Amino acid sequence: MTAFPNLFSHFRIGSLNIRNRIVMSPMETHLCNAEGFVTKELINYYRERALGGAGYITVENTAVDPAGRVNDGMMCIYNDTFIPELKNLVDAVHAVEGKIVLQLSHAGREALPYFTGTGTVAPSAIPSPLTKEMPKELTIDEIKAIINAFACGAERALKAGFDGVEIHMAHGYLVNQFFSAESNTRTDDYGGDTSRRARFGREIVEEIRKKVPADYPVICRISADEYTETGLKLEESKEIAKILERAGASAIHVSACNYASAFFNIPCYYLEEGCFIHLAEGIKAIVNMPVLSVGRIQDPAMAEEVLKENKADLIVLGRSLIADPCWPNKVKEGNLDDIQVCLSCNRCIESISDKKLICTVNPYIGKDERFHLQQTTKPKKVLIVGGGPAGMSAAITLAGRGHDVSLWEKSGELGGNLRYASMPPKKEPVKKYLRYITKQVEKNNIPVALNKEANEDNIKQFAADVVVLAMGAKDVPVEINGMQENGALTVKQAFSSPDTIGNNVAIIGGAAEGCELADFLSSRGKKVSVIEMRRVLGLGLVAHPRFHVCERLRKQRATLIVNAKVTEIGSDYIVISRRRQPDEKIEGFDTIVIPTLHQHNTELEPMLQSFVPEVYTIGDAKEGRTALEAIAEGVEIGLKI
Incomplete structure (x- = not known):
């Protein structure tokens, strides 16, 4: 019943x-x-x-x-x-x-x-x-x-x-x-x-x-x-x-x-x-x-x-x-x-x-x-390297078709960037999806090795027929004068340790992750300033959530600065440059957060091609991806193999 x-x-x-x-x-x-x-x-x-x-x-x-x-x-x-x-x-x-x-x-x-x-x-x-x-x-x-x-x-x-x-x-x-x-x-x-x-x-x-x-x-x-x-x-x-x-x-x-x-x-x-x-x-x-x-x-x-x-x-x-x-x-x-x-x-x-x-x-x-996945007639031993959305969706699709799939993840938990995407306020649906997809990995009896970083030697020892590289992008901090000597944090570092961050925070970069981090910290009582070089905040989000996150930041009295480029970071200050205006020094920050560039992570692929019959790089490892693109690419490779 x-x-x-x-x-x-x-x-x-x-x-x-x-x-x-x-x-x-x-x-x-x-x-x-x-x-x-x-x-x-x-x-x-x-x-x-x-x-x-x-x-x-x-x-x-x-x-x-x-x-x-x-x-x-x-x-x-x-x-x-x-x-x-x-x-x-x-x-x-x-x-x-x-x-x-x-x-x-x-x-x-x-x-x-x-x-x-x-x-x-x-x-x-x-x-x-x-x-x-x-x-x-x-x-x-x-x-x-x-x-x-x-x-x-x-x-x-x-x-x-x-x-x-x-x-x-x-x-x-x-x-x-x-x-x-x-x-x-x-x-x-x-x-x-x-x-x-x-x-x-x-x-x-x-x-x-x-x-x-x-x-x-x-x-x-x-x-x-x-x-x-x-x-x-x-x-x-x-x-x-x-x-x-x-x-x-x-x-x-x-x-x-x-x-x-x-x-x-x-x-x-x-x-x-x-x-x-x-x-x-x-x-x-x-x-x-x-x-x-x-x-x-x-x-x-x-x-x-x-x-x-x-x-x-x-x-x-x-x-x-x-x-x-x-x-x-x-x-x-x-x-x-x-x-x-x-x-x-x-x-x-x-x-x-x-x-x-x-x-x-x-x-x-x-x-x-989706509902009529064709079972493979030639099951292969497949190693998925990386437990983010691309890697997990590939693993689930391949296992569902009858392949022998194993998944390695270098961190202590699955999820990749979905973990950070689930942290801001009102992101319960992402938490639920993360629980869903990790549960599907479990239900498909896919062996998962956490805290295991892949390299040429251990992949060779594993002896897979297919290796799918989905280990995410390399996050490279944007170069700003003074950032290294003054201890600027990346967005992921800020999400991971909010209680160690001071009360007055400057977030450089007001795209999707910058605005969501600002909402995350503002909801914890931090005084937040967001500085974006473009004229629109929240780019990367669909119009509906972009509107709402900006409204939330305004109601939380966050300082929102657009059309401004940060040219220097000090111990407690930033210098911003605006077109046709003199540079401005803004002081009093306890913590400064800088954006990162998501660079491809493809170094392993050519090393593996000499001894692995099939090697594929997907998701952020191949090129910067949205969650939509990463999940789709994981499924696509799962249907192809």
Whole structure:
């Protein structure tokens, strides 16, 4: 019996019979082709998540109008030519006993005119907070045409075999723009009070109802709170929800935010898990239709509690199912240690801006090798040198395919740079992932030798068929006048010994690791100054966490200096140089932290090639890597050997 009886109970929305309460969120993938047609990669992606046990899949926002495409990665359903490929997607999901719902969308003023070739439209001529483009105010006839486009989109979804549709009425897209007084200042029947601003969304539901069976699921996704000063708040969204219910909506999916509050829209690790649950709870209290809750719900126990306390009827997972499509099955079977943890780093969100979806911890997006790893017919003795993310992911993949794998790590613990990445505040997801991946090394019975540094002699004695060098980069301190004689620390040294650091700290270099170290030390009561030679702090982080870490540093009253280069380090001072300004000496520091360059570490490879049949260098040892690149490279070599 499952430990989560509510989460794995059956549920129904109209004609849609759902095997559990887990719904996959509609998240853009850019896996369709440039014209918006379904591809094999897209089918693989959704099929794997259906196989993974989700109650139903919600396919990403799909354009009902070519002028409403937000970019060339947005799927389309604006004419009948899209139906055959959409049917292939539906059939693939149904073939593995999955259920699938299509989200219908129009971006309104958030569409990109350089891509669509037409100007943007909106309820009112108010610029997009993101693109700053001035949209054209829709006429009544144009409004009616878009309402009809949504209805025709739903009819096509029905013909393609989808089990239901979801109307995208959230996140600053066109329907949300009509709902909100912040973006809708019309004075006709589609603007004014809440009821009139809700008319556009209401009429979309009513028109869809005319084209689909009475019990066909029509789900509405709303932003119950836009998290802006003049935008929608929960109380007004309750009114809108009741209007949509009376119009014929089957269920309501409660999200939050718009483009002006985008740093909160897809909550990264700086925001609390379950941060939008209270909004779903508020809507559920006043409607009789099912309510879906979303917003960084990663812990199965939290999902179970939401259902048990009747705060929502269904739990929507987005990035957790990108990271691990089998999250539902693993939870149901009690294999919680085997869940590949989402880092909430939002690399996935960054990736779809101009290319296909990728994930830091899951390099198999759009492929299906993950769940059907081919066993090797020629097992080899493989030595992995280095227990960081590249080395561990290579070891796990190789062992999973049947190779005889051993792993050596020169330090006393596994993890490499992930250990330091897990130390700053709010980085619990990285800690969880580190526990996960080390557990997988253990579960695959991979012998691990800690405190063992590899050299030519002991590798020769080991007599491996294959050696994978993943021992990380050489960290070389950036040369600054006075750094050696005045005892400057590196970032890793500062992370490793925070209690020995003085109270007034200068951190030279305000990229990702510098800002995270500053947050780490500030949270311990240190007075921190960050000096960055570029004009932006936190480079190397995705925009969402970069915004939040900078806000945290400001609230902690850290001194943040940009466009400044440190030219000299003294015993308790630094000298900074700014363009067109005289040099400035800043005194009173107890500790000064300097950045390091991550240089390749490939010296062993040519030595080994004379007696090891196959030698590969991966990860930071080959070239500076992000965690995403290191994990992917480890898996890639694991599939190759």
